[in-house]
Amino acid sequence: MREFTLIRAETGEAAVSALTAHPDARLIAGGTNLVDLMKEGVETPTHLIDINGLGDLDRIEARADGSLMIGALTSNSSVAWNADIQSRFPMISEAILAGATTQLRNMATMGGNLLQKNRCFYYPDHNARCNKREPGSGCDAMYGVNRMCAVLGTSDQCIAAHPSDVCVALRALDAIVHVKGVEGHRVIEFADFHKLPGGTPHVEFDLAHDELITGIEVPGLPFAGNSTYLKVRDRTSYAFALVSIAAALKLDGDTVDDVRLAVGSVGTVPWRSEGAEDVMRGAPATPETFAKAADIFFEEAKPREGNGFKIGLAKRAIVRVIETLKERTT
Known part of the structure; x- marks a missing residue:
């Protein structure tokens, strides 16, 4: 690990000022991802800006309209065990509890979780080519070990899968990210926050260097109480997903009235298909309908030699999850 200077920021303004003053600075809260990358020499910041003193960002606010505001410094554990989240948005709680270990969840923050680096086998390996680590160097995952890589949203520059559960x-749930920077406060739709690799896989977030995440807004979704998260992995303890499913379902009798569906570890960003949701709305709540939606979800998939199995696995998992939510409703 290279030498760095630690700066403790007590306000959001101080953190933004420190970022502005130091082009190679990074923010640190829990440090559960950043510190590992610093040890491996992948991240080499000259300054670390400790934002744990920003106490106003450690909160969960449940609003009367059913929405939530989660402060960026709120620990994953605090969110997972929050009563409002468990009752209104169980998929959030289940997703967090499916990830990492208790110790890591106690340290990791919600803002930091949004900024997780994609966990490609070649990213931390300085002997391998990786366009995310070193733009323009190439991508050894294309024809190498790509079992954990993405099949959606890939490019000829990068196929790394997004790793986060939550x-x-x-x-x-169509969350909204709130950030603060030199230009003030702005909001970013969650669908736009994580960027597809395209020709610039090293640019992963819609976040300027001088901006910090202040909170995550989860809009009220009346039927989100009937939601769940399924993580399929090689082992049940401390493993990244092969595929994961987050879904919520509302029925009108035997018909799908509304639905939300996102799949993890298959895309270079958290992946949602409006087409797959649309084919279910107004259709019979049957395994055939759910299977058709799963097929649509992966219409544009581009598997590599080692990860094609993810498509069939995810399709079966989609049907299983929505069938489970249907049974809970009826």
């Missing part, structure tokens, strides 16, 4: 749930 981001899949937040994508399904």
Whole structure:
């Protein structure tokens, strides 16, 4: 790990000023991802700006309209065990509890979770080519070990899959990211926050260097109480997903009235298909309908040699999850 200077910011304004003053600075809260990358020499900030003193960002506000505001410094554990979240948005709680370990969830923050680096096998390996780590160097994952890589949203520059669990749930719920920077406060639709690799896979977020995340707004979704998160992985403890499903379902008798569906670890960003949701709305709540939606979800998939199995696995998982929500409703 290279030498760095630690700056403790007590206000959001101080954090923004420190970022502006130091082009190679990084914010640190829990540090559960950043510190590992610093140890591996992938991240080499000259300054770390400790924002744990920003106490106003450690909160969960449940609003009368059914929405939530989650402060960026709120720990994953606090969110997972919050009673309002467990009752109104169980998929968020379940997604967090499916990830990492208790110790990591106690340290990791919600804002930091949004900024997780994609966990490609080649990203931390300085002997491998990786356009995300070193733009223009190439991508060894294309024809190498790509079992955990993405099949949706890929480019000829990068096929790394997005690793977060809770981001899949937040994508399904149309969350909104609040940030503060030199230009003031702005909001970013969750669908736009994580950027597709395209020709610039090293540009992963719609976030300027001088901006920090202040909160995550989850709009009120009346039927989100009937939601769940399923994580399919190689082992049940401390493993990234092969595929994961976040879904919410509302029925009108035997017909799908409304639905939300996002799938994780199959896309370079948390992936949601409006086409798959649309084919279910107004259709019979049957396995055939759910299977048709799953097919549509992966219409544009581009598998590589090692990760094509994800498509069939995810399709079966989609049907299983929505069938489970249907049974809970009836």
